[in-house]
Amino acid sequence: MNVTKFDASEYLSSPEMARDYLQVMLEENGVSGLQKALGDIAKAKGMTEVARETKLGRPSLYRALSEGGKPQFETIDKVIRALGFKLTIENEETAHLMASPQNSQRLRESIAEIETGNTISRELVEE
Numbered sequence: 001m002n003v004t005k006f007d008a009s010e011y012l013s014s015p016e017m018a019r020d021y022l023q024v025m026l027e028e029n030g031v032s033g034l035q036k037a038l039g040d041i042a043k044a045k046g047m048t049e050v051a052r053e054t055k056l057g058r059p060s061l062y063r064a065l066s067e068g069g070k071p072q073f074e075t076i077d078k079v080i081r082a083l084g085f086k087l088t089i090e091n092e093e094t095a096h097l098m099a100s101p102q103n104s105q106r107l108r109e110s111i112a113e114i115e116t117g118n119t120i121s122r123e124l125v126e127e
Contacts, residue, residue: 007040007043008021008037008040009040009041009043009044010044012040012041012044013044015084018041018044018083019085021037021040021041022034022037022038022041022085025037032067034076035065035067035069035071035076036065036067038065038076038079038080038083039062039065039066041083042061042065042079042082042083045082045083047061047062049082050079050082050083053078053081053082054075054078054079054081054082055078056075056078061079064076064079065079
């Protein structure tokens with residue numbers, strides 16, 4: 001029997017799939033999961049292209065994104081941007097509000113109210 005090693009980069013065919021993979025790897029495996037996922041997504045996009053966009057050498061990029069690599073934050077930031085993503089920070093206590101489409105829509109409406117000078121409805125805060 002011929003068995004090949006699983007390569008996640010072969011299955012990352014859309015930006016949405018790559019984003020979801022990145023999110024799950026970060027949530028389940030922390031920084032090392034983020035690093036591994038970035039390497040897989042970079043490989044799927046094409047390491048040469050990512051190296052060119054980040055202005056890093058391919059060998060340096062492979063090393064930084066490999067298991068055991070110790071990339072600087074600036075390198076991670078460059079790779080994230082080259083892959084078409086951005087870093088965001090959210091509060092763990094309120095992250096559940098974004099979980100359902102209904103709450104997501106209501107949160108967007110509340111943010112729009114805040115931006116226009118209105119206040120968040122008590123109903124949203126209490127859920």
